[in-house]
Amino acid sequence: MIHTSKLSVLINPDYFLQSTALADKLKLPLIENPDRAAVPPYVLVYTDRGLALQQTGVKADGPVFVDYLGGPSAYRRSKGGGELIVKAVSGNKDTKPSVLDVTAGLGRDCFVLASWGYAVTALERSPVVFSLLEDGLERANLLGDDELRSVVQRLQIVHVDAIEYLQEKAILNPPGVIVIDPMFPPSKKTALVKKEMRAFHSVVGPDQDGSELLGASLDAAEYRVVVKRPKKADFLAGLKPNFSLEGKAIRFDVYAKKSFRQK
Numbered sequence: 001m002i003h004t005s006k007l008s009v010l011i012n013p014d015y016f017l018q019s020t021a022l023a024d025k026l027k028l029p030l031i032e033n034p035d036r037a038a039v040p041p042y043v044l045v046y047t048d049r050g051l052a053l054q055q056t057g058v059k060a061d062g063p064v065f066v067d068y069l070g071g072p073s074a075y076r077r078s079k080g081g082g083e084l085i086v087k088a089v090s091g092n093k094d095t096k097p098s099v100l101d102v103t104a105g106l107g108r109d110c111f112v113l114a115s116w117g118y119a120v121t122a123l124e125r126s127p128v129v130f131s132l133l134e135d136g137l138e139r140a141n142l143l144g145d146d147e148l149r150s151v152v153q154r155l156q157i158v159h160v161d162a163i164e165y166l167q168e169k170a171i172l173n174p175p176g177v178i179v180i181d182p183m184f185p186p187s188k189k190t191a192l193v194k195k196e197m198r199a200f201h202s203v204v205g206p207d208q209d210g211s212e213l214l215g216a217s218l219d220a221a222e223y224r225v226v227v228k229r230p231k232k233a234d235f236l237a238g239l240k241p242n243f244s245l246e247g248k249a250i251r252f253d254v255y256a257k258k259s260f261r262q263k
């Protein structure tokens with residue numbers, strides 16, 4: 001459910017039709033002139049860089065985009081890097097199981113995996129986040145170079161609740177590896193949460209069903225389930241993984257079901 005008191009679509013006259021279509025699709029109020037209207041804490045607005053989730057007010061954070069053409073995704077793609085997530089998903093870059101990312105969010109993790117050559121289906125239940133993701137992918141397909149287009153073509157996004165998907169669709173076509181990155185309640189200790197997480201906490205709210213998602217993923221995955229956690233956080237659902245891979249601030253907990261060598 002979208003909290004309409006927290007979010008509106010701000011009309012950019014250069015993108016009038018897209019703005020009205022989005023407000024209609026998401027059933028959100030449209031604001032034409034923010035100086036006259038009661039402005040909510042966040043707006044969705046089309047800009048020349050794509051659809052943005054923008055905080056309002058004097059000390060507002062910068063806009064949140066899904067930007068595969070520039071920003072951290074483009075940097076990662078050009079510089080490569082030993083992504084821990086690749087090791088967590090398959091141990092090495094030559095084993096390429098199909099991947100189901102059940103918490104797509106801003107599509108960074110699934111993009112990293114697609115740029116390493118994995119075919120990824122990414123699920124997102126929030127209509128707001130899904131709209132940002134869809135816009136980022138469309139722009140990458142339209143404006144990206146051949147290499148970027150080949151990466152995003154390995155990436156499929158679906159607007160659905162993952163638990164429903166796992167219980168209905170994944171039975172017919174079991175994913176090789178499932179990746180989960182649920183959103184947690186903001187920690188009181190960390191005052192400096194990134195702008196993306198502040199926006200998500202306000203507009204989407206924390207994910208309360210991570211344990212259920214882990215259970216459904218363990219039932220559905222063929223080889224393993226990988227859970228991304230803040231480094232110091234408890235195991236999801238209190239369930240001890242087979243092993244963990246630690247980065248500077250995050251950790252991947254790996255729940256193994258079957259070896260990749262086993263058919």
Ligand SMILES: C[S@@+](CC[C@H](N)C(=O)[O-])C[C@H]1O[C@@H](n2cnc3c(N)ncnc32)[C@H](O)[C@@H]1O
Nearest residue numbers: 103104105106107108109124125126161162181
């Ligand atoms: C922390 S973000 C994921 C960030 C992502 N890993 C990335 O690289 O951008 C969590 C996202 O998962 C979505 N989500 C949580 N539970 C879900 C579920 N059961 N089905 C689909 N999406 C879910 C939330 O709406 C949120 O957008």
